[in-house]
Amino acid sequence: MNKDDSRIANSILNDIGGKENIRALGHCSTRLRVTLHDKNKINTQAIENIDGVKGQFFSGEQYQIILGVGLVDRIYDLVLQASGGSSVDTDIKGDIYAGMSLPRKFSRILGDIFIPVIPALVATGLFGGFINCINAFGIKMDPTAMTIATILMKTAFVFLPVLIAWSGMKQFGGTPVLGIILGLMLVNPALPNPDNVAKGLEKAIHFNVLGLQLNITSFAGSVLPALIVVIIGANVEKWLKRKVPDALQLIVTPFLTILVAGLLGLLFVGPICKIIEQAILTAAKFVITLPFGLGGLIIGGTQQAIVVTGMHHIFLALESSLLATTGFNPFNAMITGGIIAQATAALVTGLKMKDRKKRGFYTSASLSAFLGITEPAIFGVNLRFGKPFIFALCGGAVSGWIAGILHAASTGMGVAAIPGLVTYLYSGTAIMNYLIIHLSAMLVSGGLVYFFFDPNKEEAKIEAQENQAASVNAINTVARPTSPAGATVAIASPVEGTLVSTDQIPDPTFAKQILGKTIAIEPTVNEVKAPVSGEVVMLADTKHAIGIKADCGVEILIHLGIDTVALKGKYFTAKVKPGDRINVHDTLIEMDIDQIRKAGYDPMVVMIITDNQTDQAINVTKSPSGAMVNNSTLVLQS
Known part of the structure; x- marks a missing residue:
């Protein structure tokens, strides 16, 4: 055994907190990669001073020590042996998620999946916001121009399950093109539009499976069904790759992956999600009637969380019913502040970023949210970091509670945030309520993010596959x-x-x-x-x-x-x-x-x-x- 190698390995092991602190261990051609139980036990200065170490940095949950070609293999073997050999977890990538709490893991997975599609959502979200403004102010557009504008506005959101399935399949280790096929199955034009079904303009497809009556519609704009389907698809594909002979892989594996995941998605995952939607709708109808503004507090604090699942379109039925029976829509007043809260949280997060490129990206994601399209702000910024999303939900809860106390109501549906102003122009009191609701949302969410969240520190914890900047200290000792x-x-x-x-x-x-x-x-x-x-x-x-x-x-x-x-x-x-x-x-x-x-x-x-x-x-x-x-x-x- 080379004494220098042994000294380096022992020094590294000691300075990362000992073998008991190692959660998982791995390496590439130049770097030792470690995930740890307690990051605070690392003596970074001591590691940098070890002869042979050329640098060290954190990439998300993973601590990486740069050793160089050849040396890293020897040091890895020595550290692995000293840490317990075969008893040490060497699945370094899988361990990153394993060490997270369930909420953190969920938000991280969603962030990993949505980061590649955020630019498309930001662009089309801005189109959507502008069209919302035009419609809200009663400006008439040429039908052909409106058709083209609608295509620009809705394509990314209608086919959101396709984007999620592509990125999710890639994230979970499957073949991305199979994810695209599964996503396209969920939005096939042969499936009835869920919004039209909610309005009574179309009927769902009825399907009987083992005595269960299932209602199937398109999953356009949804998130949860696509996410579950690609988890199934990726795991089915990986299992088949282990079991199917190489000579049959090209035919059997993709065929069975699409067959199993596609059928489960259409016949079980989708209908189950619809049952969950109906339960949420029934609960919302009850909650909205609660006294002392409690209904607004609950709805305002949860509606944007429901947006994450893609099930928020079910509330169209509730809003339609309210307008048809009373002429007013208090539900809109309870949720519009939550939309502004998400926009404000993303904006303040972006403004606090020191990196100009990231500051521009995060602040731009907030623009469409101010116009009523929150997905870019939620998935690109707030949910990615976690705390801004929670703080925005707090802002939504406070503004929703105020809306309930004030008995605020809109005279329209499907439009909120800044474009929604026109649906409150029916009286001076309504306009004042609109301003109070949004101001309270901005103060709460923006204040919480400003005083209790540092995006620069959180950014340093993002993993290497997200391509975020990492702080690297190089040492030239040779x-x-x-x-x-x-x-x-x-x-x-x-x-x-x-x-x-x-x-x-x-x-x-x-x-x-x-x-x-x-x-x-x-x-x-x-x-x-x-x-x-x-x-x-x-x-x-x-x-x-x-x-x-x-x-x-x-x-x-x-x-x-x-x-x-x-x-x-x-x-x-x-x-x-x-x-x-x-x-x-x-x-x-x-x-x-x-x-x-x-x-x-x-x-x-x-x-x-x-x-x-x-x-x-x-x-x-x-x-x-x-x-x-x-x-x-x-x-x-x-």
Whole structure:
């Protein structure tokens, strides 16, 4: 056993709080990855001072220690052995969720699923808000223009189950395209529109299963059914991949996945969700009549939580009934403050962000919420962090209670927040009630977020797959020898594809160039070829990383994909082994970039100069980000 390795491993183990503090342990080609029971036991300064450690940082729940190629494998083995060997959990990714409370896990999963679709929801949400304003003020539009505007406004929300199913299938380890198919099944045009069913304009499809009478409608705009269906689909697909022979995988696995998940979704998951909707509607009818404003407090504090499930459209039936019987809609007055509360919470969260890019993203998500479309604010900001969502619900509860006390009511339905003002213009008292409701919502939710929530601290806890910035401290502890003057360094691209700016690499260690001079390429072919002549000195067991000692005096790490260590070698075929002599352009590894993407990973190829034993400074060529490169393109040279 190497005494230096043993010393490093023991020091790391001691400075992370001992083996009892380890919840799960893993590693990639350069970093030791640990999740811990108590983060406060980490002595970060001591870890940074350990010889051999090149940096450390937190990425969400995961603590990562940068060690470099080769050393990380040895240290991992030693730490694993010292921590209990086979008794230690090595499923580092699964453990991240396991350590969360149920509410935190639910909000985190929803955040992970919704982050990729938020830009679409923000854009169409703004369209929806503008159309709501136009309709609310009675401005007439040309029918053709209105049709086009409606398409722009509603497409993302009507097909929301498709977006959720695509992103959710990817998140849960299934094939994203199967998620798209399952989502499309839930919004198939052959299914009756639920809003029309609620208004009595269409009838649900009646289906009898084992004596149970089931009512089936479209799930357009819903969240919960799509989420449950993709959980089923992803787990069915993963089970089939373990059981079905490789020769039959292409036909049997997708067929049975769609059959099982699709039928369960349409015949059981969907109807069960409808039963839950009816229970919520019945409860709302009772609650709205409670005295002393209690009905408003309950409805205002829960309605936006129901939006998360996508079941909020059921309240159209309640609002229609109220308007038909009394001419007024107190339900609207009880929920409109909750909408403004979500908008305000997202806005204040964004304004408190120090990072300009994130500040712009979060504040823009609030704009559509002020116009009545809260999904971008909820899923993109508030629910992502948790506390802003809870604080906004508090604002909704207070404003709903005030609406109940004031006996406030709207004369319309389907429009709230700023556009809803026109439905309160029937009297001066109604206008005053409208202003008081919204002002109270903004003061409560905005005040709570401003004084009791720091988004900058929370942002630091977001996991690497969400591509958020992480704080990295690099330490240069190795004196590098130099070779005689005059050494020439010329390094070609290891793969054909498109150059990517290093600050766009979705991994903080590579993006910050902690391990050395770095370039990144989005590949368009499967073959990874030698960028130089030299010797293979390292090949990861998972085949996703290879180390080369070049004849020109540099050591190179080629890392294939982001977080692809989790694939455990699947979709990678090595053509060389450690100790092999290689010439420039020899094929090193073949990777299936299409399958890697389908598995939910980025196949980006990252090449790093981990050691330069020449006296020449190595620089990236002047090829701009976005430039096409091939195996003859020099990307690093002296």
